[in-house]
Amino acid sequence: DAKTTQPTSMDCAEGRAANLPCNHSTISGNEYVYWYRQIHSQGPQYIIHGLKNNETNEMASLIITEDRKSSTLILPHATLRDTAVYYCIVMSNTGTASKLTFGTGTRLQVTL
Amino acid sequence: DGGITQSPKYLFRKEGQNVTLSCEQNLNHDAMYWYRQDPGQGLRLIYYSQIVNDFQKGDIAEGYSVSREKKESFPLTVTSAQKNPTAFYLCASSPPPDRGHTGELFFGEGSRLTVL
Numbered sequence: 001d002a003k004t005t006q007p008t009s010m011d012c013a014e015g016r017a018a019n020l021p022c023n024h025s026t027i028s029g030n031e032y033v034y035w036y037r038q039i040h041s042q043g044p045q046y047i048i049h050g051l052k053n054n055e056t057n058e059m060a061s062l063i064i065t066e067d068r069k070s071s072t073l074i075l076p077h078a079t080l081r082d083t084a085v086y087y088c089i090v091m092s093n094t095g096t097a098s099k100l101t102f103g104t105g106t107r108l109q110v111t112l
Numbered sequence: 113d114g115g116i117t118q119s120p121k122y123l124f125r126k127e128g129q130n131v132t133l134s135c136e137q138n139l140n141h142d143a144m145y146w147y148r149q150d151p152g153q154g155l156r157l158i159y160y161s162q163i164v165n166d167f168q169k170g171d172i173a174e175g176y177s178v179s180r181e182k183k184e185s186f187p188l189t190v191t192s193a194q195k196n197p198t199a200f201y202l203c204a205s206s207p208p209p210d211r212g213h214t215g216e217l218f219f220g221e222g223s224r225l226t227v228l
Contacts, residue, residue: 034216043116043202043219044155087154099170100217102147102155 022088135203
């Protein structure tokens with residue numbers, strides 16, 4: 001599985017856009033980029049995923065570079081409730097199982 | 113509502129005792145997983161199961177055991193052989209990638225085990 005590199009922590013002012021980067025330079029052609037977040041002491045929550053095109057949903061936007069070696073998760077208007085650890089993951093399928101490998105993620109702190 | 117239920121949420125046990133954590137899902141997902149999380153760390157895969165009566169070791173399976181007798185259930189036993197069992201345990205499930213999904217994981221709320 002391709003490994004990912006994320007900054008350990010980031011701060012963002014409430015109401016501003018939070019841009020969380022992720023490097024995945026060893027990603028292979030059929031691997032997806034997934035983003036999850038984990039609020040303290042809860043289970044991770046799926047945010048968004050993509051293969052090569054940019055994606056947007058009600059929670060966030062995902063921008064993947066053309067060479068697919070890096071991506072950015074964008075929370076367009078961060079709120080205090082977005083304070084969490086954000087995990088960037090590259091997915092490898094093993095049969096029907098998705099063996100996602102979670103690193104330590106980026107701790108996003110949204111402040112007033 | 114569909115989802116994944118883990119129990120208990122908090123569990124205290126004495127050293128040397130086996131402990132079983134429950135995980136039930138009503139999402140009709142084929143695959144289920146157990147992860148362990150230590151403070152300030154990411155998630156590490158313990159075991160996963162793709163279908164009933166089948167399961168595979170993950171990255172840190174030593175000291176743990178699982179069973180998958182029913183599609184809905186994937187209990188994890190933390191045995192006395194696990195050297196440092198105090199941790200946050202997360203169960204997840206996923207639909208197969210060929211049903212319009214790409215295999216994203218759905219997580220339970222976790223079980224926090226403390227061994228005294």
